[in-house]
Amino acid sequence: MRQRRKPKRRLARALATACLLLVAAGSFDAASMPTAVREGYLQSAIGKDTSGSVAMAAGQFRSVAANLLWMKVVDHYHHQHIADGGDWSKNESLLPMLKTIIALDPHFVEAYYIMGGTILPRTGHINEGVAVLKKGIAQNPKDYELDRQMAMLLAANAHRPADALPYAQKGLENAPDDFSRNIMKKLCRTLAGQIADARQARL
Template sequence: MLKLRRWLPALTAAALFAGAAAADVYLTDRTGRVLPSRVRQEKGALVGNLLGQFRAVAANMLWMKADVYHHEFIEHNPHWTKNTDILPLMRMVTWLDPHFTQAYASAAWMLALYNARPGQARAFLQEGLRYNPQSADLHQTMAIIAWRCDGNPRAALYHLRKARDYTKDAFERRSLERSIASIEYQLAHGLKNPTLGSLSPEKQLKQNHSRPRD
């Protein structure tokens, strides 16, 4: 029963979205043959805008639910990184709003760095970057996964540079520049185990949950 209650918001949001989409199809079919083409186009744009707003609201509601559930989990289990039950909620958030970058980044961190599933994490981040190619958070997350899980400093360097170019935060840009300079120096001198300096999974995951959306 408790598990059903956890999933009730997600199921409700999905049902509402499906109902709204079905209603749009029905109304379009009923009115499409009698309305002028200009009116049909305006109607389609209006319905599309309303559905987009609904999806964004539903995604935010699910994100808040996921955050509450995550804190409830921590109260009973100190191993919060094993809370994989939260991952389907994050997946639902990205289905509703593919521009919700926190959900992509946080889920990828949990998959790759705490649950040994870097392949799934990379695929999830690649999807997020298709929708959000200028997301500094997603590029930074991809960089650290490439570094820590794949042992690929050059791929990490590519994404760190992207993150530096796209971030709007001056402090974060300076931090990224230090990490980039450190990696470049270590690679240039042939060091076998270069480090990422100030970047850490714990710090980044905390930032993903606390910072406002772009």
């Protein structure tokens, strides 16, 4: 009797997991609607850390779910926002879905780029952007673009070239080709020059 019940139990678990995934995706989809900003859903979605529960609910479907949400970010919200004349780089309604993508797949570097390197800084949340990029770098230590974006954010937005330079140098080490290495070399030289100018100004 016990052996006959196992397939039913497995099926029940699979169905429960699928339902939880659909509920999680639906909840964040609703939070991403423009009305979420007006009605306060966006703030609660950003402030409340649900990454652990979402990742557990998704289970083995995390990567698939992350890619599906990313397609929605790019194909629907991103393009539609541009079509409506909006500035996508300030489209805060994308933040809940981007946070969900990161929770589902911590190696989905594009979500860190847009969330931490673009939308949060462009909407005045510089420290939050730094925190997102730090998380991305910790999860993806060989991704040079995360290093570059962190260096740019610290230098251009936070005006901290001395803090930015180590990230630029690490990005140079991680750069995969000549083109990206040239970009990082120029960034390192620029930051070193800014640091030298700041020291000279203090004399």
